[in-house]
Amino acid sequence: MADTATLIGRPSIGQPTRRVDGPLKVSGGARYAGEYFADDLLHGYVVSGSIAKGRILSIDTSAAMAIPGVVEVFTHENRPRTAWFDSKYQDQVAPPGSPFRPLYGDGILYSGQPIALVVAESFEAARDAAALVKATYAPEEHITDLDAVKGQSYVPPKKRSGIAPPPEPRGDAEAAFAKAPVKVHETYRVAVEHHNPMEPFATTVVRDAGGKLTIYDKTQGSQNAQAYVTGVFGLNQSDVTVVNAFVGGAFGIGLRPQHQLFLAVMAAQALERSVRVVLTRDQMFTLSYRPETIQTLSLGSAPGGKLDAIMHHAVAGTSHFEDYQEVVVNWAGLLYGCDNVKLSYELAKIDTYTPSDMRAPGATLGVFALESAMDELAYAAGVDPLQLRLTNYADFDQNEDKKFTSKALISCYEQGAERFGWSKRSAEPRSMRDGHELVGWGMATGVWEAKINKTAARASLTETGHLEVSSATSDIGTGTYTVMALTGADAFGLPIEHVTARLGDSSLPTAPVEGGSWAAASTSSAVVDACDKLKQALFKQAQSMPDSPFGNVDFDGVAFRDGRMMLAADEGSSVKLGEIVRSARQHRMEAEGSAAPDSATQKEYVSYTHSAIFVEVKVDEELGVVRVTRIVNAVAAGKILNPKAARSQILGGVVMAMGAALEEETFADHNLGRFMNHNFAEYHVPVNADVQDIDVIFVEEPDDKTSPIGAKGIGEIGIVGTTAAIANAVYHATGKRIRDLPITIDKIL
Numbered sequence: 001m002a003d004t005a006t007l008i009g010r011p012s013i014g015q016p017t018r019r020v021d022g023p024l025k026v027s028g029g030a031r032y033a034g035e036y037f038a039d040d041l042l043h044g045y046v047v048s049g050s051i052a053k054g055r056i057l058s059i060d061t062s063a064a065m066a067i068p069g070v071v072e073v074f075t076h077e078n079r080p081r082t083a084w085f086d087s088k089y090q091d092q093v094a095p096p097g098s099p100f101r102p103l104y105g106d107g108i109l110y111s112g113q114p115i116a117l118v119v120a121e122s123f124e125a126a127r128d129a130a131a132l133v134k135a136t137y138a139p140e141e142h143i144t145d146l147d148a149v150k151g152q153s154y155v156p157p158k159k160r161s162g163i164a165p166p167p168e169p170r171g172d173a174e175a176a177f178a179k180a181p182v183k184v185h186e187t188y189r190v191a192v193e194h195h196n197p198m199e200p201f202a203t204t205v206v207r208d209a210g211g212k213l214t215i216y217d218k219t220q221g222s223q224n225a226q227a228y229v230t231g232v233f234g235l236n237q238s239d240v241t242v243v244n245a246f247v248g249g250a251f252g253i254g255l256r257p258q259h260q261l262f263l264a265v266m267a268a269q270a271l272e273r274s275v276r277v278v279l280t281r282d283q284m285f286t287l288s289y290r291p292e293t294i295q296t297l298s299l300g301s302a303p304g305g306k307l308d309a310i311m312h313h314a315v316a317g318t319s320h321f322e323d324y325q326e327v328v329v330n331w332a333g334l335l336y337g338c339d340n341v342k343l344s345y346e347l348a349k350i351d352t353y354t355p356s357d358m359r360a361p362g363a364t365l366g367v368f369a370l371e372s373a374m375d376e377l378a379y380a381a382g383v384d385p386l387q388l389r390l391t392n393y394a395d396f397d398q399n400e401d402k403k404f405t406s407k408a409l410i411s412c413y414e415q416g417a418e419r420f421g422w423s424k425r426s427a428e429p430r431s432m433r434d435g436h437e438l439v440g441w442g443m444a445t446g447v448w449e450a451k452i453n454k455t456a457a458r459a460s461l462t463e464t465g466h467l468e469v470s471s472a473t474s475d476i477g478t479g480t481y482t483v484m485a486l487t488g489a490d491a492f493g494l495p496i497e498h499v500t501a502r503l504g505d506s507s508l509p510t511a512p513v514e515g516g517s518w519a520a521a522s523t524s525s526a527v528v529d530a531c532d533k534l535k536q537a538l539f540k541q542a543q544s545m546p547d548s549p550f551g552n553v554d555f556d557g558v559a560f561r562d563g564r565m566m567l568a569a570d571e572g573s574s575v576k577l578g579e580i581v582r583s584a585r586q587h588r589m590e591a592e593g594s595a596a597p598d599s600a601t602q603k604e605y606v607s608y609t610h611s612a613i614f615v616e617v618k619v620d621e622e623l624g625v626v627r628v629t630r631i632v633n634a635v636a637a638g639k640i641l642n643p644k645a646a647r648s649q650i651l652g653g654v655v656m657a658m659g660a661a662l663e664e665e666t667f668a669d670h671n672l673g674r675f676m677n678h679n680f681a682e683y684h685v686p687v688n689a690d691v692q693d694i695d696v697i698f699v700e701e702p703d704d705k706t707s708p709i710g711a712k713g714i715g716e717i718g719i720v721g722t723t724a725a726i727a728n729a730v731y732h733a734t735g736k737r738i739r740d741l742p743i744t745i746d747k748i749l
């Protein structure tokens, strides 16, 4: 796809670029889903149920209805009938099963389930009235403790779309493990975590006089939300527009529509008014979460650490109504070369809401276990942990028997180790000290899939020479606006100020949910394609202009820069782009482009991002306090489109890994079947004081197959493996192997 025109005009991809949406965000100009208004706006407040399982016997709304300003209280007894009651519509990201339908009936499936929506003229009236809704229940026995049901685990009978089940076993892992001279066999756990984006879920439904809905929703996919609303309410696509122009973080919790969307649309339709519903921080803990997973890892090796057997088994919790699945164990058959591998993944049902994707779903858990076990193997075999990884380096994917489109993981190990000073490490645990603190150095490998997903984009040039690039993709804080604008600017050789990026609107060209680290590579590739097509259209038009300098050249002979089309061989011969548009008697010329995975490439190749993480911790021997003083995360992710945003993504992933390793844990009271620490006071995430020196390296990784633009993705790789590197550093500091995240003080002392 490289032609002269694009090469000359593409100086800015790869240059650190400031967020084009930054000024709007810091000045309050960026509006989020709960910040839209309408003259007839009503406010909805969700009433959450208080038992984990059973039936609602009665629900008394009379006191709530008596509050001045209350318009209606919806419950399962008076809710309008929707198309969903007959069709069980599933959203694009739904796992196999039967999605939760708010207010469907009197059944209670999990603690915190919405049992009523109070709608009032003011938010305050709705909130006050919600406290007066009284329900009585017939509770049934619930189980929310995974340990109580792990013995009843099962292989999911229906595979979740897009999630690879474990590969078939290869060799004879059990026999190889039995006779291996060096062995590790341990169980690893990670606590339930909640996503905790800054912006809570919110939906504002603006209903016009004709009944058309413009829905401002916090979601990672406007078209997924639009399809959900039309499917669930039996509406026409042309009557529903979903806008998610700005999203205040999501981490996966916004992939699936959440219940405030259903409730807001239901109320708007029933009352023929505009309605806003915002969830509270507490209620954010009644939605999905990263599933609790119990993992067993068995590694067997030769005396020098060469792996001969890998077995990885995981049991993960899911709800009674859906079989949520993620890729937990496959990484153990991918990351290292080994001929005897057995991987298995099972689910067990508990009485909670369905878990969901949370940043690097599956890998965050599975690679923690694998990379902890590898560290244990290094000690058992008496080899350096980095050397152990090099000894077992995989240069093709044994799971699928395919080549990598690129894999610069060796460079990650080398450059990361060099920057960190790994060679100065003394191997013995508790052998390094700084005053009253024990010093520990640990490392791990990270891996995440590099995918692109079918995505369309439009490029549009105005008569004033301004470029607009657009796609229905989302920007959840990741930098999609910027990378789209950068790609458009690059394609036309325009200053970025002359380019506008539009996204977050279901009426724009088709794009999937933003997730899986595929948005930047997919959207940018689609924007490049759209720009290429627009440039060709402009070229054709320019050739037909009177006295055109382009009459005798073909498309390869022109270049685009600074708002002009010029002869590549004679830059003095040029025409303004706006003039070309005007010569077509148009206000704008536009073209659509797209990007999709290449099936021929996929037959032979797989594509992954990789990283090597090196961590220093200091542990107060008497208090057990762990400080993460230094992290080097070296990443191989193909072409880095915007190094500034990419670095921020890795920093975010690393900080989230610090949370998972040391702080984040949602506690359930299994007697009540409820998550107890449902607020930021009691659910701890890292704060600025916890974050010290984080160094991000992007290694060179040329790749002409992973995506048309050569980029992989960087939204998730930063968290993968980093938790293990921290745990391994804690072991090196203290001699205590903690296999149960988070590593809190009580576990260290």
Ligand code: MOS
Pocket (backbone or CB within 6 Å): 220, 250, 251, 252, 253, 255, 357, 358, 359, 360, 361, 514, 515, 516, 517
């Ligand atoms: Mo990501 S967990 O695919 O939003």
